[in-house]
Amino acid sequence: MGGRMKAVLIGPIQQENLALGYLAAYARAKGHEVAVVAYAYRKDLDRTVERALAEQPDLIGLGIAFQNNVDDYVLLVRTLRERGFRGHLTCGGHVGTFCWEELLAELPELDTVVRHDGEETLVEMLEAIARGESPRSIAGLVWREGDRVVKGPVRPAFGDLDALPRPERSPEPYVVGGMTVDFLISARGCVGECSYCSIAAYTSEQRKSYRLRAPEAVADEIAFAYHERGAKVFFVQDDLFVLPGERAAITRMERIKSAIRERGVGDVVFWIKGRPENISLPVAQAAREMGAIHMFLGVENASSKRLKYLGRTHLPIHNDSAIDNCRAAGIVPSFNFMLFDPDCTLDDVGTTLDMADRNLDLPWNVCRTEIYSGTALRERLATEGRLEGNWRSFGYRMRDERAEVMFRILRVSLNERALAIDSLLNRLISLSFARQLHAHFFPSRATSALDEAVTKLGIEARRDTVARLRELRDLVANAPLRDARAMQRFAVEQGLAIGAFDMPLRERTEALWNQLHARGRVQTHRQGNAQVRSRGGFEVAAGS
CATH class of the missing domain: 3.80.30.20 (tm_1862 like domain)
Known part of the structure; x- marks a missing residue:
């Protein structure tokens, strides 16, 4: 197995979520297929899950930007699994960067957590999945090994921001x-x-x-x-x-x-x-x-x-x-x-x-x-x-x-x-x-x-x-x-x-x-x- 993988990125898009936009654009530039799906409020849960699963992705990534709506994303993680998603489930953003231990302890449905800037980490994860491997030993990632949670080294900040492709934006x-x-x-x-x-x-x-x-x-x-x-x-x-x-x-x-x-x-x-x-x-x-x-x-x-x-x-x-x-x-x-x-x-x-x-x-x-x-x-x-x-x-x-x-x-x-x-x-x-x-x-x-x-x-x-x-x-x-x-x-x-x-x-x-x-x-x-x-x-x- 190898080559092109499919990912779905989910997060709030009240205005424009450029964080997800950069992730999507970078992964696409590396040859992968990425869809961005909005999830701002709990009332959007069913529509968000349906859209995400319709893409039949290999990986779903959740961008948890706000600590005060963690429970909305806990519900989303569990609902994705309950409705049949068997691929790799990860999350990132500010909450993931600091609360990775709590997230992985509470959510066995969650496979990994991405810390800090995620462009390179996401692509390396997709490459691992393409090889038939479970993502691990990747800088900026936290993963499970049996009953243990292992935190990879901090990924240095992406140095040349101009090397990043233009972020994806909402068509509307x-x-x-x-x-x-x-x-x-x-x-x-x-x-x-x-x-x-x-x-x-x-x-x-x-x-x-x-x-x-x-x-x-x-x-x-x-x-x-x-x-x-x-x-x-x-x-x-x-x-x-x-x-x-x-x-x-x-x-x-x-x-x-x-x-x-x-x-x-x-x-x-x-x-x-x-x-x-x-x-x-x-x-x-x-x-x-x-x-x-x-x-x-x-x-x-x-x-x-x-x-x-x-x-x-x-x-x-x-x-x-x-x-x-x-x-x-x-x-x-x-x-x-x-x-x-x-x-x-x-x-x-x-x-x-x-x-x-x-x-x-x-x-x-x-x-x-x-x-x-x-x-x-x-x-x-x-x-x-x-x-x-x-x-x-x-x-x-x-x-x-x-x-x-x-x-x-x-x-x-x-x-x-x-x-x-x-x-x-x-x-x-x-x-x-x-x-x-x-x-x-x-x-x-x-x-x-x-x-x-x-x-x-x-x-x-x-x-x-x-x-x-x-x-x-x-x-x-x-x-x-x-x-x-x-x-x-x-x-x-x-x-x-x-x-x-x-x-x-x-x-x-x-x-x-x-x-x-x-x-x-x-x-x-x-x-x-x-x-x-x-x-x-x-x-x-x-x-x-």
Whole structure:
């Protein structure tokens, strides 16, 4: 037995799963047949299993990107076996990289686990299967030998990203505001060593924490999407796009700008990411000249103590200067405020709320610092005896009892406003980006009116968020914490009140989103870029 093997790769594709796309393209370039199948939610289980089994693959690989939906993939593994799959079953991604021991212990149905970048590992596995062998003794792989689990050596990070073939993309483009959005990776990894970040943990074993593609290779991919897929909007999924060092950052963006123009690319815009300490005014101006209209900033918190605790390398002054520089350059910044972490206090929360209040016109959301396998913060809490939960979902109690109570209340009262993946504040980030696209590509009086309506709606929701969080903070600061019933009652009452307040805001959000989408489709059709079939939704903010 030998030669061409068939693989099915399964993972979430709410926007575009470029991780699976790269795996598929690399394996195909090596002579194998690969299909990519979407599995975002448990409701998709039957359809996903049917599609995967219809391919009659030799190998099925699951890309488990998120630790909080491990159970969905446990169910998928068991269902694939129950319905007759007898080939090699493996998984990878962040969860596989750090939780391989737990996965193999719980799932005898699973044959192996892939750690870190999987392109070369996947191909070597397919070659082993082609020889009639069970994949083992492969760098980057964990496998079984009898009752033992054996971890192979860490595979060094793929050195030349430009040697990788262009990733496979969904045939149906993703649409925001009626415009085709394509997704792009120009680098892998990050220079930061944030204690809570799974990216820093992921790259720590690979010897290369940050790898760049050549600007010309990036421009080739942009040109392909522009000319062949009609994309004028690019969401750069790099964990870090703006390089540290002003000269280096500006030079790279100037080279990308020049290279895409040389390839006949016209007016295109970008959503990019940056660390606040790297966003000087010249850098922001260079980003805008390249085409960036939106920048997700790693603001995280407004307290210097909290930033230090989280392993950030910037100060509150960098948050303010980065926002000011983006505004001055014509870029809209967005960000998440990590209001809570294991050692925060109510005073820290108040400091960050003050910053939020100063930026009500910008799209932002609030959250708690979560704990992921492999991170320094997880190890710290474990050492301190404070780590709760298990590998599926870690948690903690804050040292400050009043901060803990505040979070427990808002977890009930503010879930649909802020904490859920489809929360109102997340949707407003996506809506803000849609209105930016119209302001850039379709300027008119009607566009200005839509722009004003979106901005007014966002300010209204965020102002109310700050007010309710301050009210809650003041209550918790002075209330007797032993009265659990009173706190529970307040949480429910606030949740109902916020839900009633948000109902018309959600209706306005939906109406504006639909209006921008329909208007954008009409405008792009007039420009000769009609979309026959497409995908879309509010998930663009989830990429932050």
